[in-house]
Amino acid sequence: MPARLRIFSLNCWGIRYLSKHCAQRYAMIGDLLSKEQHDVALLQEVWSEKDFLFLKKKLGGTHPYSHYFKSGFFGSGLAVFSKHRIHDAFLYKYTLNGYPYMAHHGDWFGGKAVGKILLNISGLEVHVFVTHLHAEYSREQDSYLPHRVVQAWELQNFIRHTSAGADVVILGGDLNMHPTDLGIRLLQSYTGLKDCFNETASFDGCEQGFTHITDNPFTHKQELIPFGGGIRIDYIFFKGSERARVSCESLATSKGPIPGQLFPYSDHETLSTELVLYSAEGGKGDSRKEKDCATEKLSELVNIVTEARTEVKVGLHYAERMRYTAARTGIMGLALLLLELAIAAVPCFALGTEQHFPKASFYLLGALCFTILLSTTLLYIFYGMEVKALQGAEDQMRLAVGSLQERLKDFQKGANENRSQKETDGHDDPATSEPDD
């Protein structure tokens, strides 16, 4: 019996206080996901952890497993919701991602990355990747092109190197590249990943599979008109293996305005696909893994990971305290600077009177305040990134402990069943019980 796997992908455009109707759109996305019940939902640009937690609460009934990938200053923006247990998660942060002083583009602070989760579906090892590459702000003068090409290079490297043991590979996300762009060709020809849009048996959606269209009220129309009303920059890719054949049954995109709603889910269109997985052997992956790891080793591993998690928590506590200190010192520096400016303003207003306060001390104090403000800002950003990285590691460890404990339970249950089976066999038919070597 082939397994069916429904995948959803959306760039949520979730910049709190800046993206239009952010909270309402998250509520709509939550409603859509809990109604449609895809197996896996891959979300990008979930910049705020609060929004992730909102979705997590809302989807608790339909998608009990989730993971939020933390990195950089704001986070990677990547989130995954799954109906199947997430056995493992791993994050690779791209080495290049724009420039910190291009703050209005903001990519650098986001810490863009590719996240990977590991699922086991009908005995098949399914590796699911989600990513979001650097935005393209101008196609003619794209100063970020080398950064995006390096990101595509690292993406294919990461997928290739980490999916050797996979039965099925799936990649979804906003790649910010057109279908014939260098990065897409690099990715596809190196990894052998197939584009759902090209492979699907049935397609329902925007013309040419566009995922960023002029019909969407949130997009800048002028930018998209030269491309015929839209561009295709969001993708779902897939690949089978010797152990599993995969085909794409259907692909659908939203088409801008949503019937019965005031606005669409995002400035990007949603993508959803149905994949069919034909197993060649069935259930082999899991049993092999369980053989590798005896109960004793597993529980030892749980203890070690728990110990590591404690250590990371200690570091997290320290980093949070340092971030707080940086913020407090920075605010004090700012207050002092404002106070000084206020003092300076008095003689300005009182024109004609002589200036009495000592100039040298004034400028020195001003320079000091400025230096404090600058350095604490840098420290705040740095500690913010440290906190995110430590939280990310701790999350991965928690997930790992959960998965290990599950395996331990299954393993013990299996052992108990085997034992009772053996005992039963022993009473019923002694001939069937084999001697130990």
Add this chain to the structure above:
Amino acid sequence: MPARLRIFSLNCWGIRYLSKHCAQRYAMIGDLLSKEQHDVALLQEVWSEKDFLFLKKKLGGTHPYSHYFKSGFFGSGLAVFSKHRIHDAFLYKYTLNGYPYMAHHGDWFGGKAVGKILLNISGLEVHVFVTHLHAEYSREQDSYLPHRVVQAWELQNFIRHTSAGADVVILGGDLNMHPTDLGIRLLQSYTGLKDCFNETASFDGCEQGFTHITDNPFTHKQELIPFGGGIRIDYIFFKGSERARVSCESLATSKGPIPGQLFPYSDHETLSTELVLYSAEGGKGDSRKEKDCATEKLSELVNIVTEARTEVKVGLHYAERMRYTAARTGIMGLALLLLELAIAAVPCFALGTEQHFPKASFYLLGALCFTILLSTTLLYIFYGMEVKALQGAEDQMRLAVGSLQERLKDFQKGANENRSQKETDGHDDPATSEPDD
């Protein structure tokens, strides 16, 4: 016939102008490597690319394949020399690595990472990892412990996720952890890697396998005395698979002073081991891979990677120019600041005379110079990191193109041979040629 694999690992302590006898020690290391002819040499703390290039030139005859892993501001310091073709390289930079303002510790600027290379030895896929974790400056008050634990976590995650397709896994390097430390336990129990020191059939070296000892004239004796004259913080680990069984035949360390030399190779001891690889199937990995990729696809891939490399080179050129501009502007700011200070110094020396230069402009100019100096320094560091990252990607791409072209050549040769074989067969015995499906 089992294959034999000799691995070497050394933390070279290669800080130009700071480490003692740096140039002479590199010459000694080069002599040792070209004499001993290990299959793979894993070096850490090769901080200067010039030193890597010196070794590369020196080892051109014995170790024609090499890779230098670039990351961070100074680089990762990781270098590999191999007698066997390096088919692929990949780098994972740890998300946490100390603090930029702890400049005297310098770890942050190094951008510590784990590098991976892929070798094919006697038909077995051998994945070799090299790494260097954050230093431990104080065992009692180790404020970097959470960072090192996260690094160990990421290291095991990277190895586990990227070595599923490996027949043999080898990890060497300076882990800066004692054998029973949390990070080592985490690494070993999660990945199943075995420590050469515990597994070797014959050991020749320092007591308890120490790799950082009081007998070495470059070490701080006081720090090591509490640990009984040395610590073991450098390791070589290995692991086989279903397709290959691996055993460790011998392990050796240097023992401080080298007979006939004035000083040792480094402040760490050298590690060298001989592993024996028993293949279960033999040569399967390669043929399967070749089947996957037809000639046409391969040459297309070569073109795409070459195109990407060009794009990265454009970015590199731009980043180098920006780094140069930052340096030039910074030097101008510094010159202006010094000039101002010189002007300011005149009234100081001429005590009693009245100060005539306008104070406000003076301080404003000073603050401007300072701001320029600070921001250009930050920019210089940032562009330095960008250059390193782009160079790293370009190196990987060059390596990939080389390996792809090699495969293409083999494939074409194989195809030609098959064709001529078929033709010969066709003439000699038509019955053996099978019809196509």
